[in-house]
Amino acid sequence: MNRARALLTFAIALMTGALAVAQRPSAGITTAHATVTVKGRILNGAFTYDRVGALTMWGPGGGVIDIDSSRGDALQYSSLPKAGSYKTTASMPLVVQVGVGPTVKVVTSAAGECTVTVTRADEAGVAASFECGRIEVLGPEKKMLGPIDSMMGSFTASR
16 A cells, blocks of 8 residues: 555656656556665665556656566656756656555655666667665655665666
8 A cells, every 4th residue: 555655646746747748658668677776774775676667658758667676666757758867856756665565665856866867768768877865765654764875776668
């Protein structure tokens, strides 16, 4: 249930941006992979995501990338359809979820805490890396757990 709430929160934050960029949903993304390294007291470690998630939409206007793990973790990013470096915003947030249920920890950058460098964004998919500074971590019931020190990683999604 907490994963559903985290995804709902993410979906609400994306609603405006996703409606603007998702010109046509794409069922064509077939492979996805992401790695994330988080440093901090509240959340620390390396995480891998390797499944195309249900929220993935990709088309000529960009879209939403949702990459899940077998444990129920998720990485989500709302991307523009062109290469470049972007600070996270409310319409282009980066969300990393680790754990589910009572152990869930969600890191959401929607206020410029992360810079996402998109190296490829075309009809075939997207590839990017990101670096982040301090970001607050939410736990179950949206409880603030404290900040992480830094986070970095990369992701790809393609047809």
